[in-house]
Amino acid sequence: MSHWMKQLYARFTWRKLAVSSVGLLALTGILILAVYELTKAEVTVKADEELLAVYTHASTVGEVLEEQDIDTTNHDYIEPSEETVISEAMTIVYKPAQRVEVNLEEEERSVWTTAATVGELMDDLYITVDEHDYIHPELDKQVNEGMQVIFKPAFQVTVISDGEKETVWSTSTTVADFLENENITLGEMDRVEPETEEELREEAEIKVIRVEKVTDVVEETVDYATVTRNDSSLQQGNEEVKQQGKKGKIEKRYEVVLEDGEEVSRKLINEEVVKESEDRIVAVGTKKQTESVSRGSSSAGSSSSESSSGASSSGSSNSSNSSGSSNRSGSSGNSSSSSGGNWETYTATAYTASCTGCSGVTATGIDLKANPDANVIAVDPAVIPLGSRVEVKGYGTYIAGDTGGAIKGKKIDIFIPDSNKVKSFGRRNVQVRVLD
Template sequence: MELVNLFSQAKRRSKIVIDANRLLSRLGSSKKLAVQLAGALVFTGSVGTGAYEGLKEQVTLEVDGKEQVIQTHANTVAELLKEQNVKITNEDEVYPSTKTKISDDMDITVHLAKPVKLTIDGQEKVIMTTAQTVKELLKEQNIKTNPNDVIMPALSTPLEENGKVSYEKAFPMVLNDGGVSKKVFATSTTVADFLEKQNITLNELDRVEPDAGEMIKQNDTVRVIRVEKVNDVVEEPVDFKEKEQEDSSMYKGESSVISEGVKGLVKRNFELIKENGKVVSKTLVDETLLKDPVDRVVAVGTKSVPKSSALVKSSAPKSNSKVKEMYVEATAYSPYDAGMSGITATGINIRKKPNMKLIAVDPNVIPLGSKVWVEGYGIAIAGDTGGAIKGKRIDILMPTKDACFDFGRRTVKVRIIS
């Protein structure tokens, strides 16, 4: 109430000053009186003006970081901003609000909205924002960031008018390097750029899947195949050959080993291509013969067999005019060898009868179903065939694989009984 009275007095004193000026114009003839009266009026006017100025409020106004202290008669924040020629739009931020009444020592902050180009996963748009930093801008746009996201410039960077901000959201994918997989995060880019960001270095022969120029996407798997070329030098045996030597002292169909063969030795240099440590190709580069193989020499009879001939050993059954006798190469097999069904060519289930005497034969040499005496084995049934059993070859049934290994490969005499 006291301030209102003071303001009213000041106005009245201002009016007195005006009326006094008019009076002075009429008292032009009394110079001394006019001077005295004018001095009194000036004093009275000064007191009124000082009182009016004393009614101003002092406020601190900050606009986009620029601060100033102002004396004002404005009633509201809106009037103050208008008084200071600060134009406000709906996108601007004012605190306290423009409707707030002015009070002494008030702090007023204004953030004027500025245009910024924001690119999200390759899509660009211009927005008006009062955000002061990149971090505030993304929060304003309801963008939740993760440590693997790509944000340029950094989150703490102050925003400028017409500034540019780029945001790329990271997504999960799998990186398989040399056969070892791990989960990683990446943004949309080419395979080549992705590998560079993952600090993956490719050697000369390495390759990647998909191709380096292709774009990656969420849940993709990028494979780095580590390729290496190495040389492998090995020494390997060389099989000997078998040579037949005619012997007129032996009957036709008979044979005997004169000298066993000896395998040779060769050094071979291979070029190996490995992918992720596994050999995928093997190429012979060169070889050196270290030891020559020695042929196996077998005597074969050329003497005609007389009809009355009885080529019988004490352990063999007696022969008759229908008996056919010969030497054959024999191997052994069991009911459980790889590829075996357990049923022979004549329908015998050898898995149920693994101990029966049975041989696989070439039907063109030994008829299926015939009884055959086999040296060192006994009388067996020619009850099976085999893809590798051609000519004078037989395969002897053994109950176990160990028995087959013990038998090995040998030349035996056989006699077809019936």
Template sequence: MSNQSMKSQFLGSLRSKQTGIRVLSVVLFVSVIAFVLYHGTKTPVTLIANGETSKLYTHATTVDELLTAQNIDITNYDKVSPSLSTKIDSGMSIEWEQAKEIVISVDGNQSKVWTTEKVVKNILEEANIEVTEQDLVSQSLDTEVGADNKIDIQKAFQLTLVDGKKERQVWSTSTTVANFLKQQEIQLGESDRVDKNLEDVITPNDKIAVVRVEKVTDVVEESVDFPIERKNDSSLLKGKEKVVTEGKKGKVERTYNIVKENGKVVSKKVASEKIIEQPKTKVLSVGTKVVTAKVSRSSEPNSGKEFYVEATAYTPHCTGCSGISAAGLNLRANPDMKVIAVDPRIIPLGTKVWVEGYGNAVAADTGGAIKGNKIDVLVPTKSEAYNWGRKKVRLKVLK
């Protein structure tokens, strides 16, 4: 090949390469211009998604288009600000917070809510669930809900607590009696008891009673009754008694084991006793003498102490009469007996006497109005008593 030909080929190849470079440069320039023009027309915005902030440039015209372009699926429970239909403006700040499902249990009854709230108190308010200061909530109201997205609530109820003698109304949640007492800061003594099993679960309107048991030892000095010894005495009328020797109480020191429940003594037992002073026996003479009275029409005796008395008459059935004489005679069973009522200081009971107009008799009765030299003679009927009337008669005490 000649040199001229080779030169021509080289120059042709060079011109071809230069043309390609110029074309490539034009394409590149156009692309850069198009890129600049494309991105230069995007609107700058700030997106805060679940607390994370990022700067974006977008051709989206609404908030909805922007979030869709970011592959964010919006639910009805999510929070978007401003609203999805809002037009995009340069420098706009858009906030999206995704809702979470929260499980709320109230006394074991579960419900589910979707919310963007994080604080327990706000979640419950949004769910229209009221809690009181007595209710038991699994988390503090002012803290954020836990990672398990669960809130457990035990509603408080009223019941009656009786501690010894003190009774009051208190609030509690469903728990055992033992835990309830611990919540109420009730300390049980060694002997104290509760009217329910400690393992029982309390329910509304329950009544929990704590019985305070106190065991004490008491030492006291007490008197001891004296014994009584009775001796028969034939000189005394039957049914009468006379003190021969006065008795005297003794003294004993007793130790008692006492159990009190709520301050009231429920058990008192003698643990030991010691005699300090022996009692002195009281001796009584018991009369055995039986008085009899017989109907007598005998004439006036020749001997005997004689004096005048004022005499009235009474019957076995007189008002206020028992029918039994002071000496123990049954007057109603024997209305014809010759008996007079006397003042024992003047005529001792059991004394045999003769009464003018009445005959032989025995002093076997007394009367409230019979004082001094007065007597009351026994007659069978009221008519005889009226006929006797009141008169002064002679009386002889017989030996």
């Protein structure tokens, strides 16, 4: 064989050997790859409600999730746990946790949860939601990152309104909230107990009070006054009715406040005389009888008549004074003359016609409320006679037209219409004489 042929044969042999080696290496790689793939474990990963078939040589659940680029936290739900060894046909469940804000009975807190719905979140928190409770969002709503969940448990409240009493379930925080939620409207004058800003508590009783103002018109009868007038044409001790009295009428308007239909206050706002009363006028005799004397006397019998001014006098059975007097009437034991009797010292007090329990009408029938300028005093009938004209030194002339339970002996009670002046008058000694 020639040298050239030998070289050609040698080259062919080495090329054939090189090709064979490369093929062997490729075949070996394929076999290794095939064995690698065939030795992988098949597992199912359930994440975000999706199922994914995974072939892996990972030894633990955590390594499988890492291979799938799933970043886990200690709040996430992983079943089985990350340390669990992988086995053929294993199913791995992964739920990422979400942070939500939960307001439970006015207390706020952050919660990590893997619950799919608000209802599941409440179950995880061991909270039972009843039909009357307040929950927002609703139980079937899906949980989202950053969601705010508000829960208020319902409690029973008793409400009294418009004549009805009812027990209702409520989740309101204040009385005002409760009224709004129950569609209870308050009028301008209405009020509620407890007040609207009060915090509402379990078993509370809420009372709605309807308030209204009405006008009430009342017609009252006004008694007539009895006026006595001295009459010198009548004998002493005799009386004669000159004019019969007639009762009057007065119309009074009251502002009345009603609470739930019941009257709680009444205020007089206007008073109008519909018909004036007419006084009953009585003439009282002052004429003295003529006395006869014996022949040997130095003077003949004479008769005298005393002139007297007519005085207005109206009796009050329950009039009071600063010394506690009532039931005024009076008479005098002083002898009188045309110039008046002797001055004597009396204890004087003062009274008004508007005292507690007073009618304002004197024992002789003088209506002091209708006649505030009347000059009247109360006297002891055993000391100063009723109807007498009496002078109080430094104060003026008065008619003895009233009596009082505390007016005994040498005491008088002077009528003064101004209650402030009555208080300042107090008790003092005065000089008094009977004029007629």
